Amino acid sequence: MQALAGSNAPVVFATGAVVGRDLAPIPTLATLPVSFFMVGMAASTLPAGMIAERYGRRPVFMLGKLAGFLSGMLACLAIATQGFALFCLSIFLAGVYAAVVMSYRFAAAECVEPAVRPRALATVLAGGVAAGIVGGVLVSATMDLVPGYMFVGTYLATAAIALLSAALLARIELPNIRTVGAYGGRPMQQIARQPRFIAAVVCGIVSYLLMNYLMTSAPLAMRMHGHSQIDANQVVQWHVVAMYAPSFVAGHLMVR
Numbered sequence: 501m502q503a504l505a506g507s508n509a510p511v512v513f514a515t516g517a518v519v520g521r522d523l524a525p526i527p528t529l530a531t532l533p534v535s536f537f538m539v540g541m542a543a544s545t546l547p548a549g550m551i552a553e554r555y556g557r558r559p560v561f562m563l564g565k566l567a568g569f570l571s572g573m574l575a576c577l578a579i580a581t582q583g584f585a586l587f588c589l590s591i592f593l594a595g596v597y598a599a600v601v602m603s604y605r606f607a608a609a610e611c612v613e614p615a616v617r618p619r620a621l622a623t624v625l626a627g628g629v630a631a632g633i634v635g636g637v638l639v640s641a642t643m644d645l646v647p648g649y650m651f652v653g654t655y656l657a658t659a660a661i662a663l664l665s666a667a668l669l670a671r672i673e674l675p676n677i678r679t680v681g682a683y684g685g686r687p688m689q690q691i692a693r694q695p696r697f698i699a700a701v702v703c704g705i706v707s708y709l710l711m712n713y714l715m716t717s718a719p720l721a722m723r724m725h726g727h728s729q730i731d732a733n734q735v736v737q738w739h740v741v742a743m744y745a746p747s748f749v750a751g752h753l754m755v756r
Contacts (some may be wrong), residue, residue: 501672502627503634504665505601508568508658510635512537512594514736515643515651517720518729523584524608531591533591534716538708540595541602549602557607564600567593567668572659576652591657595663612677618754628744636737639729715739 516537521530552560571593578587609617638657645653691697718739719732730753 501665501668502601502604502624503630504668505568505597505604506628506631506659507635507648507661508594508601508637508678509537510632510736510740511639511654512591512656513715513752514636514639514719514729514733515654516591517716518723518732519587519651520584521581521720521723523578523587525584528563529584530720531716533588534712536588536592536593537598538712539591539743541599542595544596545602546548548603552603553677557603557610558669560600560603561607561669562666564597565662565669567600567623568597568665569659571597572657572662575655576659579655580728581647582647594658600657607674610677611637615755618750619752619756622747622750622752625747625750628747632737632744633738637692639733643729670743711743717748 512534516534517531523528523531524530526629548564550558551563559704574586574590577592590612604627605621608620608624612620638661639654641649642657644652645656659660667689715736719729720737722732723729724733
């Protein structure tokens with residue numbers, strides 16, 4: 501599921517600004533769709549966790565698949581009708597989908613004993629390596645599938661992949677989420693006041709800022725400087741591979 505559903509984000513980063521340039525009313529709004537992706541992801545992370553805690557992870561995962569399917573279909577419609585606002589909405593839904601995908605690793609950790617949870621987390625994240633490759637290849641293979649409408653075939657493919665991932669999810673048994681009280685955990689306000697927590701948040705802000713900047717601007721800049729879309733797809737592909745490749749050793753490091 502991580503490899504399939506995780507391929508949606510590389511598709512967005514490879515195509516979002518390029519499509520945005522073609523649909524936006526003014527050139528400076530070209531990168532706005534990818535900004536909506538990050539907003540959708542940030543806005544959905546906490547609600548997804550709250551719903552999962554109350555109803556279990558399966559309903560949240562299925563809602564994520566629905567968001568991924570709708571994102572792909574609305575993006576197709578937006579490109580076909582030259583609807584910039586509709587495309588931004590579709591990419592926002594892709595961000596919602598991505599927020600749910602980020603929680604797959606926590607579900608994996610809940611399926612194993614505490615001693616091997618770090619390895620479970622890292623193993624699922626390693627699926628991101630495959631996701632980067634799948635995403636890059638997917639764009640290159642499908643971007644010209646529908647004549648006259650570049651990337652419509654790509655977003656149709658992302659919708660189909662969301663359905664395939666949902667079919668896989670239907671066959672997976674997930675345990676109930678253990679509540680905070682079961683661990684004797686502290687209130688969130690107490691945790692958030694710790695200097696280490698604040699440092700982690702600051703590092704996250706800086707890291708996501710740099711990643712978003714590079715991933716958003718690189719494909720568009722390459723196209724504007726005469727590189728092919730296939731080249732831009734490969735750049736995003738290798739960026740995502742590099743993001744997740746350390747997962748192969750991260751689990752061992754966390755255990756140690």
